[in-house]
Amino acid sequence: MSGLGVYVHVPFCARRCDYCDFFIVVGERPGDFFDWLLKDLALAAAAVRTAAPEAGSPSLDTLYFGGGTPSLVEPQAIARVIEAVKTAFPATDGSREVEVTLEANPESVTRQRAREWIDAGVTRLSLGVQSLHDAVLPGRGRLYDAASALGAARTARDAGCRNLGLDLIAGLPGETPATFEAGMTRLIELRPEHVSIYLLETDDAAKETPLTRAVREGRETLPDDEDSVAMYLAARQDLTSAGYRHYEISNFALPGRESRHNLRYWRSEPWLGLGPSAHSHIGQRRFGRPADMAAWMGQVRDGLFDPASDDYTLPSPAARAREALILELRLIDGVDTGAFARRWGSDPAAERAAALDEMEREGWISRRGGRLALTTRGLLLSNEVFSRLT
Numbered sequence: 001m002s003g004l005g006v007y008v009h010v011p012f013c014a015r016r017c018d019y020c021d022f023f024i025v026v027g028e029r030p031g032d033f034f035d036w037l038l039k040d041l042a043l044a045a046a047a048v049r050t051a052a053p054e055a056g057s058p059s060l061d062t063l064y065f066g067g068g069t070p071s072l073v074e075p076q077a078i079a080r081v082i083e084a085v086k087t088a089f090p091a092t093d094g095s096r097e098v099e100v101t102l103e104a105n106p107e108s109v110t111r112q113r114a115r116e117w118i119d120a121g122v123t124r125l126s127l128g129v130q131s132l133h134d135a136v137l138p139g140r141g142r143l144y145d146a147a148s149a150l151g152a153a154r155t156a157r158d159a160g161c162r163n164l165g166l167d168l169i170a171g172l173p174g175e176t177p178a179t180f181e182a183g184m185t186r187l188i189e190l191r192p193e194h195v196s197i198y199l200l201e202t203d204d205a206a207k208e209t210p211l212t213r214a215v216r217e218g219r220e221t222l223p224d225d226e227d228s229v230a231m232y233l234a235a236r237q238d239l240t241s242a243g244y245r246h247y248e249i250s251n252f253a254l255p256g257r258e259s260r261h262n263l264r265y266w267r268s269e270p271w272l273g274l275g276p277s278a279h280s281h282i283g284q285r286r287f288g289r290p291a292d293m294a295a296w297m298g299q300v301r302d303g304l305f306d307p308a309s310d311d312y313t314l315p316s317p318a319a320r321a322r323e324a325l326i327l328e329l330r331l332i333d334g335v336d337t338g339a340f341a342r343r344w345g346s347d348p349a350a351e352r353a354a355a356l357d358e359m360e361r362e363g364w365i366s367r368r369g370g371r372l373a374l375t376t377r378g379l380l381l382s383n384e385v386f387s388r389l390t
Helices: 033-051 075-088 111-120 146-159 177-190 210-216 225-241 260-266 293-301 317-329 337-344 353-361 376-380 382-389
Strands: 003-010 059-067 099-104 124-130 164-170 194-199 245-248 251-253 271-274 279-282 285-288 365-368 371-374
Touching: 003 033, 003 075, 003 260, 033 075, 033 271, 033 279, 033 293, 059 075, 059 260, 075 111, 099 260, 111 146, 124 146, 146 164, 146 177, 164 177, 164 225, 177 225, 194 225, 225 245, 225 251, 225 376, 260 271, 260 317, 317 337, 317 371, 317 382, 353 365, 353 382, 371 376, 376 382
Parallel strands: 003 059, 003 271, 059 099, 099 124, 124 164, 164 194
Antiparallel strands: 194 251, 245 251, 271 279, 279 285, 365 371
């Protein structure tokens, strides 16, 4: 391994948003959670050394605090984890700093807390804004209004944040193309370095959320598909016109401000996951922690970082190559099929030719200059594209 990403799951939230399907703990305080987290880190470091003893300790490249709401916990706890991770995996590439991202909800951002995060080593703040339409936010469980969300971004700037990301969801109940684009105009005026636009998904059987149930039972009504697509495409146009590069299905960045940590996922590069429900990808293995606080602590207590029972390693080189292809195809630049074949021993242009021919005729993919990429239509139908490649 050359570089390494580390993901830290901080599950604490003030309340559950109705579209969320992540593992969270509502209303509880961290207690000794961070003591357990550092024990998890020690197990992870030992597992990496065992997996590749000849490589020594990999160099830390990225560190990402997700959740949950990491901004709810005391900044001193975040500082403690940053120091411990950097000690466990010292960064050896002096040409660039470690990217340290903290997810934050707008209501928890104050100038003092933002300054403390930055002093602790946070280099990138990701604000979960989700909507800038006041009629949408309360029903989803958000604890702020649009003005407060924009104010939180300005507060982070005033505190010294020089790498700021804002997230929005297209297709929430009560949102319209007009209100969504009005929000985009206000967002772009702030000039964040990074913007994520997620299309709300409620038809995934694996994502059973309160909102999914409410829609199914007729208690909530979503914008129709045409309106949701219109929100996404208008946001894409507005952002690219403002100088943002569309680099992944849901993600846009000013030049050089792409999320290095998330790029590790899409490029199938190694990362470690710490905390309950966190997942890791090391070598040929993928494995996850239980999405349950007591079960996670039990594994840590027993000294197990990667128990075989929770191992979901893909069974063959061909399966690993198919997964890598789907992940990399999320990138707007697409897949260099020659480089992909050299890395994975699998040539998608030859092995998936029939499926690719059909999707090219349908206008979902393009094949030019040895690159395979999604078209605009393919971006909107990406789940169908990926299912045909599995």
